[in-house]
Amino acid sequence: MASITPLIAGNWKMNGTSLALGEVRNLAAKLAESAPRCTVVICPPATLLERLSEIAAPAGIVTGGQDCHSAASGAHTGDVSAQMLVDAGAQYVIVGHSERRTNHGETDETVRAKSVAALSAGLIPIICVGETESERDAGKAEAVVLTQLQGSIPAEWPGHGIVIAYEPVWAIGTGRTPTSADIAQMHDTIRRDLESRFGERGAATAILYGGSMKPSNAAEILRISNVNGGLVGGASLLANDFHAIISAV
Numbered sequence: 001m002a003s004i005t006p007l008i009a010g011n012w013k014m015n016g017t018s019l020a021l022g023e024v025r026n027l028a029a030k031l032a033e034s035a036p037r038c039t040v041v042i043c044p045p046a047t048l049l050e051r052l053s054e055i056a057a058p059a060g061i062v063t064g065g066q067d068c069h070s071a072a073s074g075a076h077t078g079d080v081s082a083q084m085l086v087d088a089g090a091q092y093v094i095v096g097h098s099e100r101r102t103n104h105g106e107t108d109e110t111v112r113a114k115s116v117a118a119l120s121a122g123l124i125p126i127i128c129v130g131e132t133e134s135e136r137d138a139g140k141a142e143a144v145v146l147t148q149l150q151g152s153i154p155a156e157w158p159g160h161g162i163v164i165a166y167e168p169v170w171a172i173g174t175g176r177t178p179t180s181a182d183i184a185q186m187h188d189t190i191r192r193d194l195e196s197r198f199g200e201r202g203a204a205t206a207i208l209y210g211g212s213m214k215p216s217n218a219a220e221i222l223r224i225s226n227v228n229g230g231l232v233g234g235a236s237l238l239a240n241d242f243h244a245i246i247s248a249v
């Protein structure tokens with residue numbers, strides 16, 4: 001089996017002004033005491049990306065955007081391109097988060113175009129998929145996630161690859177999480193799909209779990225087979241909580 005470096009990514013969403021940079025300094029100090037056994041990524045709001053990247057880099061923390069446009073530049077007021085994220089120090093970008101899919105009407109096709117733009121700019125896209133509660137209740141969770149995977153992942157990727165994040169929509173920001181058995185089943189399904197379509201590269205792709213991951217449940221979730229890390233929202237905002245999750249790897 002391919003060995004995959006675990007990855008813990010923090011998604012700050014629309015939270016954080018200059019003051020929040022202090023949390024990154026605190027996290028950097030904690031990581032200096034004992035090196036993490038995973039890649040640590042922070043995806044702050046675009047306004048903080050450059051300053052945060054400067055603080056994070058010496059501590060070995062890498063940064064990412066929370067979204068990018070599919071075009072490199074142009075008349076797209078308010079949008080940020082993948083190249084701009086790279087220019088501000090990013091190495092990753094989250095695409096297709098359920099909040100983008102819901103609040104901005106993003107389709108699998110949009111997400112795929114954004115992933116292609118990210119890859120061509122040299123970023124690793126963290127491509128998010130996940131079912132709603134009514135889809136799970138209707139027994140459609142796997143079918144929904146497989147359809148999203150089919151539509152959202154580019155047909156091919158250059159060397160640096162992609163990351164998949166499975167985030168059940170009903171678990172995001174709610175404090176609720178699926179059972180370990182349900183997480184295992186979905187991550188196995190995703191792994192089989194990636195392997196059948198992309199062979200060795202699919203076997204080597206990190207699959208993150210996201211949705212109410214916190215210090216108290218991280219160790220249990222990160223132990224599940226085919227869970228290669230986490231995409232963490234609320235619990236990534238405070239250095240203590242985020243560090244506890246990183247330490248659970």
Ligand code: PGA
Pocket residue numbers: 011167171172173174175210211212213231232233234235
């Ligand atoms: P949460 O968010 O950890 O606050 O549930 C996760 C996410 O939306 O990426």
